[in-house]
Amino acid sequence: MARINDVGGTEGFGAVDITDDAEPFHADWEARVVGLLGALRAQGIFNTNEFRDAIESMPPREYLAASYYERWFEAICTLLERKGVIEPGELEGLDG
Template sequence: MARINDVGGLQGFGPIDTTDDAEPFHADWEARVFGLNSTLVRQGVYNLDEFRDAIERMPPELYLRSSYYERWFYAIRTLLVRKGVLAEGELDG
């Protein structure tokens, strides 16, 4: 089953930006999401395969409009609910 992240061979997504970006993060929250994910994986809350799968299962329209670290944060929230660490909607503002 193809998922939204599997766009190999498809057209219509525009040119690929191949410029090298020296900055790993463009906002403080991105670094925090990176650190949070690293900690949760190291603590065994979930593994990288589960994390990747959670990103790939995002609804297509949400996946396409989300930035790289927004996808990470979505996966973290999804997995924390799935694992019973958080209740559904607990992080909703």
């Protein structure tokens, strides 16, 4: 069964932007998400396969509405809840 991230050959998503972006991050928080991911993986909280699965398991509407690093952050939050590191909903409303 295909997940929302697997849209190869699917019509209706428009052209793929193939321009090269010289900036790796567009905001400081994006770089922090990358650092957070590395730290959590290094601590053995979760592995790359679990991280990828968490991204690919996002509800389609949320996945399509999210930016690249928003998907990463959502996956990290999901895994922290699954692993019992944080309580469910503990991070809600902390978007400031």
